[in-house]
Amino acid sequence: MTTLEVWKTFEPDNYYKTFLDSNKRPDGRRLLKFRPVVVKVGTVSTAEGSATVRFGHTTVVCGVKAEIATPTLNNPHQGFVVPNVELHPCCSPNFTSGLPGVQAMELSQFIQSVLTSAGVLDLADLCVVPSKYSWCLYCDVVCINYDGNVYDAALVAVMAALQDVKLPKLTYDEENDKATVALERTLPLNIKSRPISSTFTLYSDTVQLADPTAEDESQGSGVTTVVVREDGSLCYLHKPGGRAVPTTTLDSLVLLAAKRVKKINEVIAKAGQEVD
């Protein structure tokens, strides 16, 4: 064990604070700097659309599986989008096997709220025959390596996978009341907006950490997630309790998030082109 590791083991708070005092984090980043993002689409051939996303060491895979369902009586003209995030004990020792924990539930809910509030998909587009046949898109996100900030990584993975989706054409024969699905997958989804989230860990009143690692998350005392659409409009802001933030700080975080949207969307678009 080196002296540094001993220090980290015995005085983790002091060790961490010393880094912050010189405006750096243990991984060498400045406080408001994001980690490099790598996006690869079409990584799972069994899914209708898929993407693997890395934020530094954090790795998540999203696969979209399309199935056919009957629209509900309430909304006979709408299809379904069902996002779920799985945090298996494989990706970090903090998770247990069995039913999803609080964090996984929170992440699933977050993805669903963003998809709805940003209006990513028009559910009516997913309905093929009203009251009879509609698509149900299961967007399952699996975390491979947990090193903090699965919020942003999961959303980027879902967005990249949705943009990769190709559905087969469904034709409906009204006379025989029979539907057939083509063998070739040709139809892409109509993506209405492309929201990107930016997560910050709140360490103290003056110190916020962008794109936190697992260590940053454990040292901080609250998170704020800002979701901005590609036109610069704010569509979702998530601040579940924790340390209070002054409104001026929040404003600056929103500005930072807005700057990042274009860049990440370019990365996703580039990943999509590489496959075609």
Next chain:
Amino acid sequence: MGSRDSRRILGPEKSVAYSLLQPPCQRSFLNSTHTRTDGRSPADTRKHFLSVGLISEAKGSSYVEAGNTKVCCGVYGPRDVQRGSDFKMSCQVVCQVKMSPFSCPVRLPPASGDRDREMSRQLKNALESVIILDKFPKSEIDVYITVVEDGGGLLAACVTAAGLALAHANIDMYDIVVGASVLYHDKVMYVDPSRQEEEFEAKALRDPNNKNEEWGQLTVGMMPKYASGQVALMIQSGQMEANNLVEGLELATDLCTKLYNLVKKTLLEHVEIILKEEKEAIEGADT
């Protein structure tokens, strides 16, 4: 399913795979030029890719890709046995294989299925004969596997991934275990089958008119260098004659030896990188 899962976001009550509405297409085991559907000869293996160290918090981790099959494995421990479980002087191995919902052509429900549990059990039994259990008394080693995609030969890939991750975690073993799978169809042995080939066999099993054709699959997990080759796991399904089984085992042994060399190379490369980094760190500290 009796009770509805309250911890996940639920879709519609019922949804079906769209492949049910697709026109049925006749598939044959071999393609028109009498080679395998992916162009391989019966003795050809798929392309393999192995790497270690992709899970930062795990004691050891590995990623194995064989054709389209993609699995990652994380090893945690040895650690204290969780309270409430039976006291044992030897080490306990906990194995959990988890298939991602999107890993198969038809979506799997996110909760653990029968196949997950079956594979976890088989893998646990195999690893118990690989790890030197007496070295870790009163402790527990957790081996978790996430299946990203099932492209055939899944159990074999899981065994290889577990062996590599255990080696990366510095856990004492008799030898590194590697897995291989062989398919028997129409009197020919096919090494390292893909999912299409496995599915074809599964269909043949269900077809009651297809009584004459012999077919079967053999999955072997072995330690090639321990006492001139020891088998830790051997699972055969379908029907084969006994001498075919012997032939299949020989083919699987050959593939295991090949994979073993690849595993060794991956670990050596990993060690070289660590040594290089350490050297650079020392040089950096000196200057």
